[in-house]
Amino acid sequence: MNEPETLKDVMNYEKAFDCVQCGYCLPACPTYETMETETHSPRGRIQLMKLAAEGHISLHELEDPVEKCLGCMACVTVCPTNVQYDQMLEGAKHAIEKNKEKPKHQAALEKGLFEHAVPSSKIMHSVGNLTWMYQKSGLQTFAQKLGILSKTPLHLGEFASVLPPMPSPKQRASREKVQPAQQKEKLRVAFFTGCVMDSVFFTINEQSVELLTLAGASVVIPEEQTCCGALHAHAGRHDEAVALAKQNIQMLEDLNVDRIVNNAGGCGAQMIRYDHLFDEGSDWHKRALAFVAKVEDITKVLAELDGLQFTKPLNYTITYQPSCHMTNVQRITNEPRQLMNQLPGVSVNEMNDPDFCCGSAGIYNIVQYDESMKILDRKMGDAQATNAQVIVTTNPGCLLQMKYGAERASSGQRAVHLIELLIEAEPKIKQIKNV
Amino acid sequence: MEAKWITALKSTLGEKYVRTAVVDRHSYSYDGSFGEYVPEAVVQVASARQVSEVMKIANHYRVPVTPRGQGTCLSGGPLPVYGGMVLDTSQWPASIEVYADDLIAEVSPGTLTSAIHQEVEAYGLMYPPDPSSAHVSTIGGNLAENSGGPRGLKYGVTKDYVIGLEVVTPEGEITRTGGRTIKNVTGLDITKLIVGSEGVLGVITSATLKLIPKPKAVQTIMVAFASMETAGRAISTTLTSGILPSKMEFIDHACVQAVEAYEPSGLPQDAEAVLIMELDGHEETLDKELQEILTIMKQLEATAVQVPETAEAAARIWKARKMVSPAIATIKPTKVSEDATVPRSQIPLMMKKLGEIREKYEINLVVFGHAGDGNLHPNILCDERDQAEMKRVEKAVEDIFQAAIDLGGTLSGEHGIGTMKSPFMENEIGIAGVDLMKRIKQSWDPNNIMNPGKIFAEPGQRLVLSRE
Numbered sequence: 001m002n003e004p005e006t007l008k009d010v011m012n013y014e015k016a017f018d019c020v021q022c023g024y025c026l027p028a029c030p031t032y033e034t035m036e037t038e039t040h041s042p043r044g045r046i047q048l049m050k051l052a053a054e055g056h057i058s059l060h061e062l063e064d065p066v067e068k069c070l071g072c073m074a075c076v077t078v079c080p081t082n083v084q085y086d087q088m089l090e091g092a093k094h095a096i097e098k099n100k101e102k103p104k105h106q107a108a109l110e111k112g113l114f115e116h117a118v119p120s121s122k123i124m125h126s127v128g129n130l131t132w133m134y135q136k137s138g139l140q141t142f143a144q145k146l147g148i149l150s151k152t153p154l155h156l157g158e159f160a161s162v163l164p165p166m167p168s169p170k171q172r173a174s175r176e177k178v179q180p181a182q183q184k185e186k187l188r189v190a191f192f193t194g195c196v197m198d199s200v201f202f203t204i205n206e207q208s209v210e211l212l213t214l215a216g217a218s219v220v221i222p223e224e225q226t227c228c229g230a231l232h233a234h235a236g237r238h239d240e241a242v243a244l245a246k247q248n249i250q251m252l253e254d255l256n257v258d259r260i261v262n263n264a265g266g267c268g269a270q271m272i273r274y275d276h277l278f279d280e281g282s283d284w285h286k287r288a289l290a291f292v293a294k295v296e297d298i299t300k301v302l303a304e305l306d307g308l309q310f311t312k313p314l315n316y317t318i319t320y321q322p323s324c325h326m327t328n329v330q331r332i333t334n335e336p337r338q339l340m341n342q343l344p345g346v347s348v349n350e351m352n353d354p355d356f357c358c359g360s361a362g363i364y365n366i367v368q369y370d371e372s373m374k375i376l377d378r379k380m381g382d383a384q385a386t387n388a389q390v391i392v393t394t395n396p397g398c399l400l401q402m403k404y405g406a407e408r409a410s411s412g413q414r415a416v417h418l419i420e421l422l423i424e425a426e427p428k429i430k431q432i433k434n435v
Numbered sequence: 436m437e438a439k440w441i442t443a444l445k446s447t448l449g450e451k452y453v454r455t456a457v458v459d460r461h462s463y464s465y466d467g468s469f470g471e472y473v474p475e476a477v478v479q480v481a482s483a484r485q486v487s488e489v490m491k492i493a494n495h496y497r498v499p500v501t502p503r504g505q506g507t508c509l510s511g512g513p514l515p516v517y518g519g520m521v522l523d524t525s526q527w528p529a530s531i532e533v534y535a536d537d538l539i540a541e542v543s544p545g546t547l548t549s550a551i552h553q554e555v556e557a558y559g560l561m562y563p564p565d566p567s568s569a570h571v572s573t574i575g576g577n578l579a580e581n582s583g584g585p586r587g588l589k590y591g592v593t594k595d596y597v598i599g600l601e602v603v604t605p606e607g608e609i610t611r612t613g614g615r616t617i618k619n620v621t622g623l624d625i626t627k628l629i630v631g632s633e634g635v636l637g638v639i640t641s642a643t644l645k646l647i648p649k650p651k652a653v654q655t656i657m658v659a660f661a662s663m664e665t666a667g668r669a670i671s672t673t674l675t676s677g678i679l680p681s682k683m684e685f686i687d688h689a690c691v692q693a694v695e696a697y698e699p700s701g702l703p704q705d706a707e708a709v710l711i712m713e714l715d716g717h718e719e720t721l722d723k724e725l726q727e728i729l730t731i732m733k734q735l736e737a738t739a740v741q742v743p744e745t746a747e748a749a750a751r752i753w754k755a756r757k758m759v760s761p762a763i764a765t766i767k768p769t770k771v772s773e774d775a776t777v778p779r780s781q782i783p784l785m786m787k788k789l790g791e792i793r794e795k796y797e798i799n800l801v802v803f804g805h806a807g808d809g810n811l812h813p814n815i816l817c818d819e820r821d822q823a824e825m826k827r828v829e830k831a832v833e834d835i836f837q838a839a840i841d842l843g844g845t846l847s848g849e850h851g852i853g854t855m856k857s858p859f860m861e862n863e864i865g866i867a868g869v870d871l872m873k874r875i876k877q878s879w880d881p882n883n884i885m886n887p888g889k890i891f892a893e894p895g896q897r898l899v900l901s902r903e
Contacts, residue, residue, distance in 0.1 A: 021465055022467050022568070027571055036526045038462040038525075039462040047461060047464075048458055080760060080761035082765075
């Protein structure tokens, strides 16, 4: 782009005119419910974004309503006039970020986190490895006993306490980069590991690849892949999100695969929107579209392959907490439920309002802890009312949040990724009966 | 320096419930209609006592008070035209107490209308008024605006289902009107005066609603016609045949096209007019009524008739009807939605006049609505950024109002007068009629603090849709 971008351009101002202010988004918005003011509703935020783009209110004033938005996009799903709130929100964050003068230490921390840590699998792995050390060394028990964790700012410690045990660095390093299908090959896929999934939930990634190959897909785990850029985009760091997207697009072009499969609702949601990062008609836009066409959530691929049968009855009642980005951005709602219903002995008990966000929302639960907890408490009430022993999720952020929620509510419930549950049910290659 | 009335409100209600930040004030400056007016404060209340205290302060300091539910209003009811405070009742906890044996329910103003529908159904009862925003709007707003909906044809509108109210007057008195009985002729009927008064007389803090037994079964019928005249005849023939459908909805050709382009829904695309009806009652009666209606439609040479056999198939037809609003919004971004209503026999003539208005001002004008009760929704699709177009739209709207009045109809069937239609009040009810209403308003609200700027026009006020 040669012309300097105006504030209205950055903020996707024209899209505000699609909103007819009918208010149909209000009942869908979690923060409208918990914060009890239209200021923190989609309709309010759209109005405020419009006013900020016109210069009637300042970007500084816009900051709080925008930062309190979870980005769950439940409003987009119910909007009768198809307002592209997702693009307005990203535009607003971008404008706010450009405008903001941050305290030096925070800026340095974010720079380090976004420019180096999140995209670098090496560093994220060492975060994972540190967590592993922390757990193995007994420091965790020690810290928990002393109550040190709860005193750290940003409440990181509280979330760390519910992290799963980590595989050792050796296990990590020994992962095969190419894994052939364990039955007749029906599909060739690249596996997208995801930063958080691959560091904190490494085992779930291993299990994902196992399920894919067992179901009839050959899997490659490309080393050239990088962070999906979702957290960058959500934080208004547009340029970095674009750079990461380009790297992933390029990575996939060099591979001979039918799909790129992920198991993190949030990553998938970012990747199926890569085309929005580029100007329509540009070369990168075309390349992005080719990438987008191959992005698929693992539940959809497993349902499509239909190559598994589950052998071990699990005598649980479960409930499904769908990832908002699965429901409202990727629009995948059937396949995860379809897989759950295939599990022997499992009864699925839907909670009231399952599409209400859990409050995890990327790093919302860390940076907006108090608001996140109000939403989580509402969610745990609904989850407990189902009498389910297991809460099933399809995204690492939700998984962590539900694990934390179960502990916070002392509900005695267990939160798992759907992949873990499928593995628990001991999948085997489906035997096709000859007709 | 903070205004004294704001300080007084904060010490009475607590800081948290008196919001004055720029972003909060702007977030309560609009509704589902046109215009933005920024209040000085947003005040959130949850009891009649609190409302009473707020009104006493407002009356003392002469500060305008504009009550607001969820702000879905299509006529500007909750717009704080003269600043002051928006009184937000949407966070008032929902409360529905059903007295099944009395066929009534007591509700709090912050209760969603759809929540009332659901709750009373559990008792085999029905609260008939069904505005299309029922899943978002509060009953408080419905009462203030006297909302209608498709079922108005058979069952009437909000005012027909309110038998008692608790109201806080502009001077802060908590009063009760009506009671809990169907028959009640004790004194003047203040209840009916308050319902539909658009918040200019007081704040509704509780309502006693009348319920009816829920019909056992429903049957949907969709009929297509080659001309508007035949559709009009079909409506009057049906209504004089001894059958009263619960809903009779109408969609014009342009709306059908828009819906099918937006989301293919199986509407008959070649039809000039489509009627969607719903019969309700006992199953055996429904069968007989259905046969009679089919005979009528055949005699009138309907081009297509659809009788869905399952609830799902019927739901698809009603979904297509619901799609009209969002679908036409894709024609152009700004939607000017009117609800001029005419005596039923005048529908074909009104449609003809609307066609002439469309030609005259070169605007995108489409029509759908509740044809069975004469309540049409002419919608003009335009672009608020196009000043010249908006000027033409203003003129077209004026013509629509005049056309309805000339045919013996009314400015507004269910949306309310609010800010936009007030300049036309005299045309319909005359100078003496407006004066009488003004005198009632004055006796209730001597300091004119209750939602000023609504219903009654300022001298010289006219319709403005273009943005300065």
